[in-house]
Amino acid sequence: MKRSGFQTMSPYAYPFYIMTHPKDGFQEMKMNQKSSVSVTVLIIGIYILVEMLYRKYVPIDLNEYDRDQLSFVRLFIIMVATFFIVTGANWCFCTLLDGKGKFKDICYVAACAVLPMILMNILTLIASRFLTANESVILEYPALVIKGWALVIFFIGLSEIHDYSGKKTFLSLILTVVGILIILFLGLLLVMLFQQLYQFVELIIFDFKYKM
C-alpha cells in the first residue's frame, strides 16, 4: 500500500482513482468495506444519460446508431436490465464458488469499469462537433483501447472483491456468461408463457363476447 487514498478522498472521486490504479484502488476499497451504492447509481445513471446524448447528438457521419428508432425508455430498460443480468449472474456463480464479494460490491466494480467508457463518450460527443467521417479513426482506436481497459478493470475488480486468483476469476467470468445465457433463456420462456396465457384469456373473452 503505497498511499491510502480512501481516507482522504471523497467517495465520488474514488472511482477516478480506481480507473487509473485498479489493483490498489480495489484492494483499499475492499479493506475499508466501502463500496457505495449511491456512487454506483450515479455512475450508471450518468452512463445511460451520456449514451442517450451520444446516440442523439453525435452527427450522422460518426454515429453508427439508427436515429429513427431512438427511444429513451427502451434504452433505459435495456441498459438497466443488462447491468442487473451481468451483475446478477456473476453474483449467483461467485457465491457458489466461495466468492467474498457482496452484490453491492459487484455492482460497484461494474460501475467503475463503465467509468472510462463514459469519459470516452463525452470526448466523442465534443470531438464529433469538428471531426468528420474521414478522421473517424482518431476516435475509433482510442474507443477500442478504452473498452479493453474497462474489461481489465472489471477483471481486476472481481478478482479483488471475491479474493480470487486470476485463473479462478477467468473461470467465474466464463460461468457468468453461461449464467447470462441461462437467465435470458428463462426470461424468454417466461415471456412466451405469459404470451400464451394472455392469448388464452383473450380467446375466452372473445368467445364469451360472441356466444352470450
Next chain:
Amino acid sequence: MKRLLGILLGLIVLTGIVSPAYAKASLPDQAYTYDSENTAVPAPNSFQVKTIISEVTLGCDVFSDPQDLFVDSEDQMYILDSGKCRVLWINENYELVKIIDTFSWNGEPLTLAKGAQGLFYQETTGNLYISDTNNNRIIVCDRTGEVSRIYEKPITDLLEEGVEYKPAKIIVDNMEIMYVISQNVNTGALLIDSDNTFLGFYGVNSIKNTLEVQIEFMWRSIMTEEQIRQSQVSFQPTGFNNLYWTKDRFVYAVSPVSDTIESPVVKLNALGKNVLQGDTFGDLADTSITQNPIFIDITADDEGAFTVLDSSTGKLYQYDNSCNLLSVFGGLGSQKGLFTLPIAIESNSKNEILILDSKKNTVTVMEQTYYGEMIRDALSLYNAGRYEEALEPWLEVLRMNANYNTAYIGIGKAYMNMKEYEQAMYYFELVEDTENYAMAKSRLRGEKLQEHFAVIAGAVILVMLIILGYDGIKKNVAAFYQQIKQRQKGERS
C-alpha cells in the same frame, strides 16, 4: 317551411354527388418512388396521357399485332404493323401521312412475312430498315416503298451453320452500319456494314462473377473434354432484347433481368463498353415474390435521361444519366394510361413518351406533368454541375413531393456551393447522406478555422508557452521579486 328546407338540403346533396370534381378523369394514382432505405413511397404522377393514337384517330383500318415504333428527329412516327405487313407513317401532329403497304424490288412486288419485328428510319439517307424476321432478311426501302437493298444472312464463320438467322431489332448508324439483334444469338448485336459483310459482335452481356461461376471454372480445369461436353451446367449470358441509338453515338441495350448478367440496362460506347454507373433497374421488390423484370425496350433523350419498359409489369421506369429513378408510370390494365401488351417505346423532342401496345393496337402519347418537368429541369442542371441554379426547381419538387430523395441531396449541394454549409448539412442529414454531410462539415470547419485563425493560433501558442515556460516563468518572477526586495532593503539601509 320545413319541407322547403328539406328540398333545399336534398338539392345540395345531389349537386355534391354529381359535381364535376368527381367525374374528372385522371390516371390511376399509383406513382411511387424509393426513399433512402429503398422502400416504395407514394409520389405524384410525373406523366399523364396526352392523346391516344389508334385506327380511329388515324382513319385507317385497325392495326394487327404491331411490333415496333420509331420516331425521328422531326417527331415523325413510323409504326411497323406486322400483322398486316405494312408501315404507317404518321406526322408530328399525329396524323396519318402514308400507309406503306406495297413494296417493290426491281419493279417486282415484294411482300413482308407476317411477324416482322424491327424498324429503323435512317434520316441521312431517308431509308427505312425493316427486319423481315420470318423471311430471314433485312430490307431497305424509301418512304414510298421502293426497295433498294435486301440483306440476307451475312457469310461468316462466326455465326453457326445450324442457327437460323432471325433479325429482330435493328439500329443503323451514320456510316450505314447495321446493329442487328438476331433471335437465338446471345453473343451481342451483329455488326453488318452496307455491303452485307459481317464486322463482328457488339457489346455482349458480361456474366456476373459469382462464387458459383468460380467453382464451375475450377472443376472444368480438371475435367476431361468428354466430361465438359456432358456437364449440364452452363453460364450463358442472356441476349439483348432491344437497342437504342442516341445522337451522341451511344447505344443503349436492354435485356431481361437475370442472376447471370451484370446489368440488364447498359449504355455502350463505340468499343462496346458499358458506361452506366448503376446496375439495378426496375422494381426493387423482393423478386422471390414477384417476377423478375423483363426489359424489352428503351428510349433516351438528348439530356441523357432514359426510359425502360418492363413487359412483366407493363411499367415504365425513367432514370437520369446517373441512374437516379425519376419516375415510374404505366402498368397492366385496360384503363387509359395502362397497357395490356406494351411492346415498344419511343420519345420525341417534346420529351413525350410514346408507347406502342400490340394488343390494344394503340400508341399512347404520355406528356410530362408540371412535377415531372420540374424534376427534369432540376436534374439536368444538377447533372451539369450547376447546383445553385438547380436550387429553385429542387425546392419546387420538394414542395410537391417531400419523399423525393435526390431533391434533398441537390438542395444540399446547392447550399454547399453557396457556402451555406449549415443549411447543406441539415438537408444531407435528412436523407442520411453521410458522405456529403462529412464534406460539408469539413468545409465548414475549414471556414471557421480561417475566420478565427488568429484567436485559435494565439490560444494554442499561449497554452504551449505556459506549459513549456512554467518553471522558467516561476523562477524569473521569483528572482524579480527578490531583486525588488533587495533594492528596497538597500534603499532602507
